[in-house]
Amino acid sequence: QVQLQQWGAGLLKPSETLSLTCGVYGGSFSGYYWSWIRQPPGKGLEWIAEIHHSGNTYYNPSLKSRVTMSVDTSRNQFSLNLNSVTDADTAVYYCARVRRRAFDWLADHWGQGILVTVSS
């Protein structure tokens, strides 16, 4: 049974860098894409970025200038960095496992979510 567990700082000040890590347990790490999606309180979902186990990355253009993803295949972990945060970045951040084939994109396993609050 695949489980994703995520951790990182939950309270940031404006201009700081958000750093989150997601660990993958109980399943294969290779052959999948690994994604971050966020949800501002009371609002809808926004895809942030994803990374293949080989290291290829894809970013949402709206966030691309501030986002970096990395992967550690030896630990079955992947990470998200979002710099220069503002209160607009306050959201629950989810990590997810993604199966991709052509235009298919299936987020079939998700982490528990972390609320990241940006406040001065």
Added chain:
Amino acid sequence: DMQMTQSPSSLSASVGDRVTISCRASQTVSNYVNWYQQKPGKAPNLLIYTASTLQSGVPSRFSGSGSGTDFTLTISSLQPEDFATYYCQQTYSSPLTFGGGTRVEIK
């Protein structure tokens, strides 16, 4: 970015009702639409992919249809555990985008 517009934004229904949720894309997305269910405080759960394929383990009362720009999620007989928010998502063009959600409430 591709806009995904869901309607209604919320609805009230009773157990046993047939429920239909619509999702319209701003441009054609072929059949590359997913549907997710989200309960309060929980991560989204994939229900349907590629417009009409039921994800493993999802009850057969859920079904999806559509192609091009118009898509529908149907719950044939609403159960107590189905009260949640539902999101459509297009995976045809980058960036991937979601609809605004439809909240299904108890009548």
